[in-house]
Amino acid sequence: MSAETRFAPGTFTPAPGRGRLGRMLAVQTATETKLALRNGEQLLLTLIIPLALLVGLTELPIIDIGTPRVDWVAPRVLALAIMSTAFTSQAISLGFDRRYGVLKRLAATALPRWLLVAGRVLSACCIVVVQLVVLSAVAALLGWSPHLSGLGEAVPLLVLGALAFGALGVLLGGSVRAEITLAVANAVWFVLLLAGGIAVPESSLPAGLATVVDLLPSGALAGGLTDALARGTSPGAGPYLVLLAWTVVPGLIATRTTRLT
């Protein structure tokens, strides 16, 4: 086949220009969300393990928490889900996207940098919504009856938690090699799950550790959600300030350390 028959003259006549911002954002968000929902390892982290813990910790009296057990387990599992998506999953995918030149490829298009970030954030939000719906539905089947008065505090806490863990995820995934990101993101997830105030309530932790846990994003988020949804009390300004600090400081560092490759 000759060039003439394969490519009609005028096919490639330059017509450069940037696409519509809304469409770019929509396509990028949809692509990243589909990728996250298709990835088995990410699903394990974001849905399967939180579901298993929700059911397991509710049905098995492994850890001494309040009753009904599901009321105390559900807020902690929601905190875990946020951490899984915004931190671990985000860091790992960012690390490998950099490794495979995805960010470079997209940066070479007309896609503005802020939109590159916005697409990832929106995609993470979509995953979080899926998590919240699935986990809340299963918790409801297990008999979850949260204090609805606490929703006003729970929602901003979830948003701030997602931002804080997201900033940490970008800081990690955007700066070091993909393999290191993979190892560190999983290790941190495991440590925070067990000793960071998520699976084990801080009241069951040694006194010294409990103070530290209050200052961790995991402890602040899980503790704040538990106060709001299980106790129906306000967690006060503490968790908000802790999460805000974990958003701003890593976020600012990440703007300097995040690299395309």
Added chain:
Amino acid sequence: MSLDATTSNRSAADPDQVLAVHGLVKRFGAVTAVDGLDLAQRRGTVLAVLGPNGAGKTTTIEICEGFQRPDAGDVRVLGHRPDARELRPRIGVMPQGGGAYPGVRAGEMLRLVASCARQPLDVDWLLGVLGLTDALRTPYKRLSGGQQQRLSLACAVVGRPELVFLDEPTAGLDPQARRLVWDLVRALRTDGVSVLLTTHLMDEAESLADDVVILDHGRVVATGTPAELTADATDEQRLGFRASPGLPLADLLTRLPGCTAEEPDPGRYVIRGPIGPREVSTVTAWCAERGVLAEELKVVRRSLEDVFLDLTGRELR
């Protein structure tokens, strides 16, 4: 910034130049990857950048794409600094390897890149013409190397850019796919798109490029059209043939004034000098007198590969 002032005047003076690189320097620690490089490309032409591994080709192209910052020198791409935002829609980039989410399907990736352009090419048509229709739903990591290369090429051209950077576009492709890429580059040129490509393949450069730049150790060692570069000042040509080993070449040379002859490997002969029809028939007649058949008889002009090897040496990097 007097340097900037003079160079912006220079690029403003020549709107027909899509690429103007002056005195480009890039160092990585103690290694100077690009060492005072000058490049110029006219609109609508294909410029091939050749050079051995480590010559500075990819570094140079990545600086032009805005992915690396130069340590010194001035680079203007379509009259802009390489990191200029307004430049993005006007250029197309095919990096050397990678450039897609590991789990993304070929169709999804091209659609995503196409969504960034105002008037992209038809995605389904482009996938089809590049032989990727069967791979539409295949995740990127399960595509063959050649399919990944073709997807990357599709991403580079889908936004209908004015200037396309192709870093080793045919590396690892089978001959059919290589022909396809060559056809596409020719079609781009026909339609007025400027193409800068790097390659290791001399026949690729000879067949596609209007202009060739040969780099070595981060410097330009030769530049010109393929014809200019292969034109031999001494007009020397070579006649090669195979026959039984150990023929008395000194006797042959008495009939070929102005020529030299050698037998680099047993049974393989090379005659150098002004080779014309008379010289060719002399050689075959001389062989016939000895009852020897001259096989694989070939007259070769100096190829771009000869020029390349002469300029950059024959040792491996």
